[in-house]
Amino acid sequence: VRMKSVTLIGLGPMGQAMAGAYLNSGYEVTVWNRTPARADELVARGARRAESVEAALTANELVVLSLTDYDAMDAILAQAPYTALAGRTLANLTSDTPGRARQAAAWLAERGAVQITGGVQVPPPGIGTPDAMTYYSGPRDAIEAHRSALEVLTGIDYLGEDQGLAALYYQIGIDMFWTALAGYLHGQAVAEANGISAEDFLPHAVKTMDLRYFLEFYAPRITAGDHEGDVDRVSMGVASLEHVLHTAQASGVDDSLPAAVLKIFRRGVTAGHGHDSLTSLIDVLKRR
Ligand code: NDP
Missing domain, CATH: 1.10.1040.10 (N-(1-d-carboxylethyl)-l-norvaline Dehydrogenase; domain 2)
Structure with missing residues (x-):
């Protein structure tokens, strides 16, 4: 039996809550954050600290991103070789404009990665609670493939294939x-x-x-x-x-x-x- 596992990049209040929800659900969680100290508490609870962006990306097929904006994602992904992206599914729960979401999805596709765009509708304490929902858009098959992992965080409000829809x-x-x-x-x-x-x-x-x-x-x-x-x-x-x-x-x-x-x-x-x-x-x- 394969261990349920996920990578989380970005440990602001939202990313912290998400990593905590995965730990509570028995996931093997790999975390990376620009300011490493923000991972300390999660590591004490059993999360694995990735020593580089590349190590974080390659640890799991599913990588959840929770960042201030898409500029932060660009800055982070620039630290890893593109080969680290191939075959990954990036659930990007970072909020930004619809245009940025579409642009990032196309950029990732060129490097062999699939983006799922998400817009979380609850504050951090709502993560992992029954009524919480997240808008999702992007390839339906990728979302279905990761449904159980995404549902650890919130319910799925799927809007369609257009990557910009969830952001919109x-x-x-x-x-x-x-x-x-x-x-x-x-x-x-x-x-x-x-x-x-x-x-x-x-x-x-x-x-x-x-x-x-x-x-x-x-x-x-x-x-x-x-x-x-x-x-x-x-x-x-x-x-x-x-x-x-x-x-x-x-x-x-x-x-x-x-x-x-x-x-x-x-x-x-x-x-x-x-x-x-x-x-x-x-x-x-x-x-x-
Ligand atoms: P924060 O703005 O606190 O997220 C900060 C995260 O982004 C930290 O991990 C921070 O790293 C990282 N980051 C920012 N800029 C850079 C950069 N240039 N390079 C690398 N890392 C960077 O947001 P939240 O955690 O509150 O939320 C995350 C996302 O979820 C946001 O898009 C937000 O809009 C959305 N959201 C938030 C809600 C909320 O109530 N908080 C509700 C619904 C959605 P570091 O720790 O090093 O600073």
Whole structure:
């Protein structure tokens, strides 16, 4: 019986959690990290330390990469001879643009390696928990061949052969996440400027930030191209955002975030959408 084994390159918080999940599942784990000390704890738990990038690549057919970006991958792979890549499957769980993912997959293919592109949807503590998911794209057969190893980390949300898809879905999700979270932080800054603690505002914040109703209401209308202003209007949004802006200013809080949103709504009015639904702003946003 062949021992289950995997190589992990990149031991940031995410890579650490991934290597730990493999050790917990009885895998033989080979690790490499630019800063070697970050592997110490994992080595104490039974991981093998590769002394070079080449040794890390050649130790296993499946190599999981968890790095800051694809520039980091380029810098790491440049340290090994290309022969070390031949026959490897690189599960690249590093986030970057769809373009970089496609480019790297083509570069690896020229050297006899297969890339699987992944976009992890949970923070490090979520790795190895039942509800965790990762967007994957790339060759279906390579993903199937390594299904059990990938599923040690998270569930598989397979999007298709195009290597850029996993990166694209990840970036769209994180686009929504950052702006929504920035909205929370800005609102809380206004709250604190008025003596309301995060703890006190929490139940209200949870209610307000739960956008499920709006998403499920708007998505079919957006799909149908129906921007009728029967329940909401861009001009109403402008008036509302002006109150938000003035409240932030009166509280002595930075107003750049609501000002940026107000600017988008005003562009909508200028484009003739004042009496249309907020969803008409998508057409405005699609034109840079
Ligand atoms: P980090 O940015 O902390 O990952 C750092 C890793 O990249 C370290 O191993 C670091 O090495 C290495 N690295 C960076 N630059 C270089 C370089 N030039 N040469 C060699 N190695 C380099 O990220 P995380 O661990 O938090 O996450 C990893 C990936 O997972 C990222 O793409 C992130 O976007 C994604 N992700 C992260 C989530 C999170 O909550 N953390 C959630 C979902 C996805 P060294 O230790 O030597 O600095």
